Amino acid sequence: MDYFLELFLGGLTRGSIYALIALGYTMVYGIIGLINFAHGEIYMLGAFTGLIVASLLTVFGLNQYAILVLASLVAMVYAAAYGYTVEKIAYRPLRQASRLSPLISAIGMSIFLQNYVRLAQTSDFLPFPALIPDLAFMEPYAHIIGSAELVILLVTAMVMLLLTAVIRFTRIGRAMRATAQDKGMAMLVGVDVNRVISITFMIGSALAALGGVLIASHIGQINFAIGFIAGIKAFTAAVLGGIGSIPGAVLGGFVLGCTESFATGYVSSDYEDVFAFGLLVLILVFRPAGILGRAAAEKV
Amino acid sequence: MTDAGKESGGMTTARAVRRSLLVSLWFMFLTLPILVIRVNPVAQEIVWRWRNLFLIGVGSFVLSLVGQFLTHRQTRRTPSLTPGRLAIFRQRCMREPQIYVPFLLCAVLTTLLFPWFFSTYQTNIMTTALMYVVLGLGLNIVVGLAGLLDLGYVAFYAVGAYSYALLNHHFGLGFWAALPIGAGLAALFGILLGFPVLRLRGDYLAIVTLGFGEIIRLILENWNEFSFGPSGIANIPRPGFFGLDLSLAGATVYLYYLMIGLVLFTIFVVNRLQNSRIGRAWIALREDELACQAMGIDKTRTKLTAFALGATWAGMVGVIFAAKTTFINPPSFTFLESAMILAIVVLGGMGSIAGVVIAALVLILLPEYLRAFAEYRMLLFGAVLVIMMIFRPQGLISSARRAYKFMPVPVAAGRNKRHGTAADH
Known part of the structure; x- marks a missing residue:
């Protein structure tokens, strides 16, 4: 039972990171119908920025909580800046182009960003300091869930609630929903669509960076190539829940995380990624609209 | 950048400089942590590389100025019909x-x-480039003609390579026997992939094919009893020449001519396919799936033949790849390889045979001869993909579309009668 619980909570932790990244995919897809292939790379950039800031602050000798918060915040700000720039350079000029062009541009951007980090930093794995301290009151439960896992779960839940509130109740949230429904109409009623798209990219990127810093500090190492697999898996999560739907992305993340966790725990850890990809293929073939998505009829 | 050329008269040099200054500041901010600071978390060391920041600042300033100048000139020039x-x-x-x-x-x-x-080494590189020409032409069938974005093309390449390696290892099958088997198996896998994804289109198709490619690679990597895992398969024999064992140099030359033959054969077949009934059906499918179905084209068959025929070439080249390197392992078949082949198709111009040939030669040979830039090869590769999509999405040589042109008579008569009115080939 303990093993089951451990796997389940491990799966939830994993899943919440997938969910954080998946939100970026799903929000961008909801608004401009583009699979932002470079999103995984933004997550990786966020993790790297977090590592650099954390190392700097450690040298200056700040306390652990301050380092955690500051590193996450700086990583989020930088990821948002990168997301904004990527959108402006690689996607905005292609708004009117055929569907293939932005996708290929996104693949190019992804390769560019990966190699940018590889050249500027290193191609080796870098150790990532454990930013999340061990909590004393968690001691009795340590065999089921670690402190880091608990913090990740709590932070993710908080961020999700905040995001839902922003989208539901604020002005920019309303503008985002309007743009997602009908870009032309939104423009007509005075929504600055370009600004909304930029902000969507920035929010998605910041969430991915938060996920990147949290999971990197949990796993303990990063590398310039981590974005690719994480990106594909997060995309799987987004599709699983129904792409374009925000609760769907969260649900999809949890389902994917738990599936992976149980599959590696009970079947075999060699095929961890195969399970994720297999799930993606199955979902797309049998229920392309996802768990919470609705199949849209095509207008001719 | 958006309002740079709105009023062609209003843009002054001062404004352009201020804009570029802002752009350069932005990029300096953006690259500050990654490019300037390098940390060594173990030794708690921090290296500051301020020179990089300076280079980025100057570089982005100049690039932004040049970019503004170009867009300014472009908006000033009146678009001409000629x-x-x-x-x-x-x-x-x-x-x-x-x-x-x-x-x-x-x-x-x-x-x-x-x-x-040229030396054996040069010939070897050329052979590799020719292999990519065939791969590009094969993928061109799927992406360029049928418009199905396949990001897992490398899987079929792997199927071809592993079928030769394994058949040779277990049954001692020779190169010439393995070539059709590899091609056939790859085609089979193409259909296998094609069936479930028939209903998908566009982005979803791209992701599923990507997943498929990764699954194949991961299985090859983990199923040790079947594929010998990450250590790969060594000692794959080179193709023999009518029973003769060739020297290394001889085999290289032989493979080179073999590839030349295969390239010519591929060009011939693809060219014939393009103008055939099925080729037209592919193009119709690419342009509009619904309209294509309404015209009575069997969507299932058309898509499956595209996948199968595309995969066949990858399978063949896979067999040749195994024979050429005499050693294969899973890392040769990563997503990057798929991206590379896709880049060849895109850069060449989707659907254009000459374009694909030129793009393959350029993309494979250029990095080989620019060894000094080898480090930056992938960086440039990514940037080129983005830049091409923005400035020349139709590729180096856009395929001439068969279309009737309805040109207004005065324009056609005013210029050259031969150009304007005839059906454009």
């Missing part, structure tokens, strides 16, 4: 035998005599 000088020159080259025949002759002679004038 084709540019370059386009006319290209048309003349294609049309007039006294220009293109010597060119072709030269090209044919160079390719035929290449192994005699």
Whole structure:
């Protein structure tokens, strides 16, 4: 039972990171119908920025909580800046182009960003300091869930609630929903669509960076190539829940995380990624609209 | 950048400089942590590389100025209906035998005599480039003609390579026997992938094919009893020449001519396919799936043949790859390889045979000869993909579309009657 619980909570932790990244995919897809292939790379950039800031602050000798918060915040700000720039350079000029062009541009951007980090930093794995301290009151439960896992779960839940509130109740949230429904109409009623798209990219990127810093500090190492697999898996999560739907992305993340966790725990850890990809293929073939998505009829 | 050219008269140099300054500041901010600071978390060391920041600042400033200047000039120039000088020159080259025949002759002679004038090493590189030409042409069937974005093309390449390696290892099958088997197996996998994804289109298709490619690679990596895992399979024999065992140099030259033959064969087949019934069906499918179905084209069959025929070439090249390197392992078949082949198709111009050939030669040979930039190869590769999509989405050589042109008569008569009115080939 303990093993089951451990796997389940491990799966939830994993899943919440997938969910954080998946939100970026799903929000961008909801608004401009583009699979932002470079999103995984933004997550990786966020993790790297977090590592650099954390190392700097450690040298200056700040306390652990301050380092955690500051590193996450700086990583989020930088990821948002990168997301904004990527959108402006690689996607905005292609708004009117055929569907293939932005996708290929996104693949190019992804390769560019990966190699940018590889050249500027290193191609080796870098150790990532454990930013999340061990909590004393968690001691009795340590065999089921670690402190880091608990913090990740709590932070993710908080961020999700905040995001839902922003989208539901604020002005920019309303503008985002309007743009997602009908870009032309939104423009007509005075929504600055370009600004909304930029902000969507920035929010998605910041969430991915938060996920990147949290999971990197949990796993303990990063590398310039981590974005690719994480990106594909997060995309799987987004599709699983129904792409374009925000609760769907969260649900999809949890389902994917738990599936992976149980599959590696009970079947075999060699095929961890195969399970994720297999799930993606199955979902797309049998229920392309996802768990919470609705199949849209095509207008001719 | 958006309002840079709105009023062509209003843009002054000062404004342009201020804009570029802002752009350069932005990029300096953006690259600050990654490019300037390098940490060593173990030794708690921090290296500051301020020189990089300076370079980025100056570089982005200059690039932004040049970019603004170019867009400014472009908006000032009135768009003309007449084709540019370059386009006319290209048309003349294609049309007039006294220009293109010597060119072709030269090209044919160079390719035929290449192994005699260059070293084994050079010939080897050329063979690799030719392999990518065939891969590009194969993927061109799927992406360029049928419009199905396949990001897992490398899986079929792997199927071909592993079928030769395994068949040889277990049953001692030779190269020539494995070639059709590898191609057939790859085609089978193509259909296998094709069936479940028939209903998907566009982005979803891209992701599923990507997943498929990764699954194949991961299985090859983990299923040790079947594929010998990450250590790969070594000692794969090179193709024999009518029972003769060739020396290393001899085998290289032999493979080179083999590839030349395969490239010519591929070009011939793809060219014939393009103008066939099924080729037209692919193009119709690419342009509009619904309209294509309404015209009575069997969507299932058309898509499956595209996948199968595309995969066949990858399978064949896979067999040749295994024979050429005599050693294969899963890391040769990553997503990057798929991206590379896709880049060849995109850069060449989707659906254009000449474009794909040129793009493959450029993309594979250029990095080989620019060893100094080898480090930056992938960085440039990514950037080129983005830049091409923005400035020239139709590729180096856009495929001429068969279309009837309805040109207004005065424009056509005013220029040259031969150009305007005829059906454009």
